[in-house]
Amino acid sequence: MRIAIIGAGAAGLIASITAKRLDKNIDIDMFDINKGVGKKILASGNGRCNISNTNVTKQNFIGENPSFVEKALEQFNFKAFEKFCKSIGLLLDIKDTSKVYPLSNEAKSVVTLLESTIQTLKINTIFETKIIDIKKEANKFLLIDETSKKYKEYDKVLISSGLSAAPQLNSTEDGINIAQTFGHSSNITYPSLVGLHTDFEYNNRIQGVKKEAIVTLYIDGQKENEIQGDVLFTKYGVSGFAILDISQYAVYPLSLCQDVQISINLFPNKNRNELLGSIESLFKSLANEKAQILLTGIISNKLAPILLDVCKINKESKAKDINAKQLRSIVNTLINWRFKITNTQGFKHAEASGGGVRTDEVDSNTYESKKCKGLYFAGEVLDIVGNRGGYNLHFAWASGYLVGKSLVK
Numbered sequence: 001m002r003i004a005i006i007g008a009g010a011a012g013l014i015a016s017i018t019a020k021r022l023d024k025n026i027d028i029d030m031f032d033i034n035k036g037v038g039k040k041i042l043a044s045g046n047g048r049c050n051i052s053n054t055n056v057t058k059q060n061f062i063g064e065n066p067s068f069v070e071k072a073l074e075q076f077n078f079k080a081f082e083k084f085c086k087s088i089g090l091l092l093d094i095k096d097t098s099k100v101y102p103l104s105n106e107a108k109s110v111v112t113l114l115e116s117t118i119q120t121l122k123i124n125t126i127f128e129t130k131i132i133d134i135k136k137e138a139n140k141f142l143l144i145d146e147t148s149k150k151y152k153e154y155d156k157v158l159i160s161s162g163l164s165a166a167p168q169l170n171s172t173e174d175g176i177n178i179a180q181t182f183g184h185s186s187n188i189t190y191p192s193l194v195g196l197h198t199d200f201e202y203n204n205r206i207q208g209v210k211k212e213a214i215v216t217l218y219i220d221g222q223k224e225n226e227i228q229g230d231v232l233f234t235k236y237g238v239s240g241f242a243i244l245d246i247s248q249y250a251v252y253p254l255s256l257c258q259d260v261q262i263s264i265n266l267f268p269n270k271n272r273n274e275l276l277g278s279i280e281s282l283f284k285s286l287a288n289e290k291a292q293i294l295l296t297g298i299i300s301n302k303l304a305p306i307l308l309d310v311c312k313i314n315k316e317s318k319a320k321d322i323n324a325k326q327l328r329s330i331v332n333t334l335i336n337w338r339f340k341i342t343n344t345q346g347f348k349h350a351e352a353s354g355g356g357v358r359t360d361e362v363d364s365n366t367y368e369s370k371k372c373k374g375l376y377f378a379g380e381v382l383d384i385v386g387n388r389g390g391y392n393l394h395f396a397w398a399s400g401y402l403v404g405k406s407l408v409k
Ligand SMILES: Cc1cc2nc3c(=O)[nH]c(=O)nc-3n(C[C@H](O)[C@H](O)[C@H](O)COP(=O)(O)OP(=O)(O)OC[C@H]3O[C@@H](n4cnc5c(N)ncnc54)[C@H](O)[C@@H]3O)c2cc1C
Pocket: 006, 007, 008, 009, 010, 011, 012, 031, 032, 033, 034, 038, 039, 040, 041, 043, 044, 045, 046, 049, 050, 051, 052, 129, 130, 131, 132, 160, 161, 162, 163, 165, 166, 169, 170, 171, 172, 173, 174, 175, 350, 351, 352, 378, 379, 380, 381, 389, 390, 391, 392, 393, 394, 396
């Protein structure tokens, strides 16, 4: 049997290894635009690779039908992943947060070991080759690259070509385009785990300020989600872990032109009255000091003058000049600072892509297309995107493993 795999990322690599280990007699050709395997693995987790998570459930995934992941997670839970890693010589570092990294703390180790395994198994790699079309004739698949070169006589094909996040690593949506020629439909793709643009006029002046906060997302005025974590103010808007996480729920509505706003509570561990009481007593005890100076005792130097501007309070005001209404306005802004989201940092800066090939058209037991026998999908090309924390790579591993088993059946 001859198998073609389009994309030598996490999903394609584990699928090829699993299939070849189960049946040494199959021939596998694995294609990639890049010069080598696993370029996105190398970039992941800032080069450290948050490779998986010990606590993976369907709740960690977003898509038209997140339950689609269940079969793959059942067959390839964290224990199974750990066993696979050991089988290629990779030891893992499990953090208290349930995030998992290679023990070496380097993504390079993961790629080196996967590369060595595919060489040992004699899986054929065809690099610097961009597959742009697939045809099925007389039960055999024919692949065509962008130079019109043809690769013939495949019994099965796996599309594990990922999606658009990080186009600088040669990411494409070719997988969706090819799937469409077989009658598949797809859901609109969008950058996920990405910084968000705001229309705040002071962005340039507060860039670099970082603070733990609660971020609440409002879509068309309705509260949609709430996440606590770091917020980083930037020249374009906001970033930081809480923002990357909330972006997963903000970007799709934004692409539909819905009204998307966030509220930032800069004091997640204090309630409104506590904060009001603290500032009130500070302003009373140091009544002749400038309010702006006193505010730098509780928020960043950069934020204090902006806060007064936003609350329409004269920056020269002394603490004793601030009336009760102005004080309430300061506190309200600190715990419910509203920003309108206007755009995202785009695919170039996104860790993942949402949307993709519709999962209803793929068999969740085998990951085989329901439209074309012998055609399979795995990884990010499908309309599944995971939360931050190793879930995207885990889905790539789990779906690739399941396909690897299906390919040899
Ligand atoms: C900067 C960054 C950091 C990340 N950090 C983490 C992290 O720490 N933890 C985590 O879980 N996830 C992380 N992710 C997400 C994770 O890396 C991906 O979800 C995962 O690698 C997807 O694997 P895949 O095999 O489905 O696709 P990919 O890894 O994208 O592999 C697809 C391959 O197909 C190739 N290809 C595309 N089109 C064609 C074509 N037409 N012909 C031939 N080849 C083609 C591509 O070049 C690519 O090599 C990160 C992503 C980025 C960009």
